[in-house]
Amino acid sequence: MSIQENLNKITVTLPKHVTLVAVSKTKPVNAIMEAYKAGQRVFGENKIQEMVDKYDVLPNDIQWHMIGHVQKNKVKYMASFVSLIHGVDDIKLLEEINKQAKKHDRIINCLLQIKIASEDTKFGMTPMEAKSLLLSPVFSELKNIKVVGVMGMATFTDNQSQIKNEFTLLKTTFDTLKSFETFNFKPEIVSMGMSGDYELAIECGSNMIRVGSSIFGERHYN
Numbered sequence: 001m002s003i004q005e006n007l008n009k010i011t012v013t014l015p016k017h018v019t020l021v022a023v024s025k026t027k028p029v030n031a032i033m034e035a036y037k038a039g040q041r042v043f044g045e046n047k048i049q050e051m052v053d054k055y056d057v058l059p060n061d062i063q064w065h066m067i068g069h070v071q072k073n074k075v076k077y078m079a080s081f082v083s084l085i086h087g088v089d090d091i092k093l094l095e096e097i098n099k100q101a102k103k104h105d106r107i108i109n110c111l112l113q114i115k116i117a118s119e120d121t122k123f124g125m126t127p128m129e130a131k132s133l134l135l136s137p138v139f140s141e142l143k144n145i146k147v148v149g150v151m152g153m154a155t156f157t158d159n160q161s162q163i164k165n166e167f168t169l170l171k172t173t174f175d176t177l178k179s180f181e182t183f184n185f186k187p188e189i190v191s192m193g194m195s196g197d198y199e200l201a202i203e204c205g206s207n208m209i210r211v212g213s214s215i216f217g218e219r220h221y222n
Helices: 003-011 029-037 048-057 072-078 091-103 127-135 160-180 198-203
Strands: 019-023 042-045 063-066 084-088 108-113 145-151 185-191 208-211
Touching: 003 019, 003 029, 029 048, 042 048, 048 063, 048 072, 072 091, 084 091, 084 145, 091 108, 091 145, 127 160, 145 160, 160 185, 160 198, 185 208, 198 208
Parallel strands: 019 042, 019 208, 042 063, 063 084, 084 108, 108 145, 145 185
Antiparallel strands: none
């Protein structure tokens, strides 16, 4: 099926409150334009330089989401345009995002990455670390960022009950953290679910899914 057909197949099944992030990492500009012409406006990349290159040549009404692990020294390259940074996992990174956002007179939206998977390869904070961050004096001074929710990645496994437990943990964490809302913490987004498990993620409370291969086809890395 074409990219447009794949997109249509997914979007007709999505509840109205769920945002689809089309994961376009490693995909060429013409593939993204095919999705764009089919109505998709939110795209996710996991490498900042690749996102910058695509931002420079693609329509300016695209919302770019940084979904990969973020290195502090690269934040400056995307600070002028990024719509949402998914993988924030410590206060130092938030401070850097705040600093770069201030230079562009922007408030940059971010998600706290919570480690819900059992795999050591996944990044993220524990729910307690997230709470401590939100209640810290340092966080209260950050005026050019807004934490708008949480994200997490489930373990790469066929065990559906394990995945469900991990998704439920993220939703429970979100619900618990909501009581700490401040001017720069406005929790609205639970970002979880990818091509293989987004339907289960939505059942567990996700309202933002990150789908790549089901739209663009399998990825071929160099």
